[in-house]
C-alpha cells in the first residue's frame with residue numbers, strides 16, 4: 679500500500695467513527711445517545727457532557743500518547759486508550775461524576791447525569 683492510500687484509508691476510518699454520533703436535540707428524548715469525546719492535545723473535548731442512563735460515551739484518542747478516562751470515584755475506567763484508539767463506557771446512574779487521565783492528572787472531564795425524561 680502506498681503512503682497516499684494509507685492516509686486515504688485512515689481518513690475513511692475517521693469519517694466512519696463520526697457516523698454513530700447523534701445529539702440529544704435531534705433524537706427522541708428517550709433514545710439512548712452515543713456521545714463522543716475527542717482527546718486532543720491533552721484535553722477532553724468536550725470536557726463536560728450531559729448524559730442519560732442508557733447512553734454510551736466513546737473516547738477517541740487523537741494524541742500520539744496513551745490516555746485514560748477514569749472516574750475520580752473509581753466507579754468506571756476506560757483503561758488505557760492507545761494513540762488513535764477508541765474506548766467506550768455505558769452510562770449508568772453511578773457514571774455521573776468527574777473523570778481524569780491516570781497518566782496526566784491535569785486532564786479533567788465530567789459526565790453530568792440528567793433524568794431520562796428531561
Ligand SMILES: [Cu+2]
Pocket residue numbers: 744745746779780781782785
Ligand atoms: Cu492522558
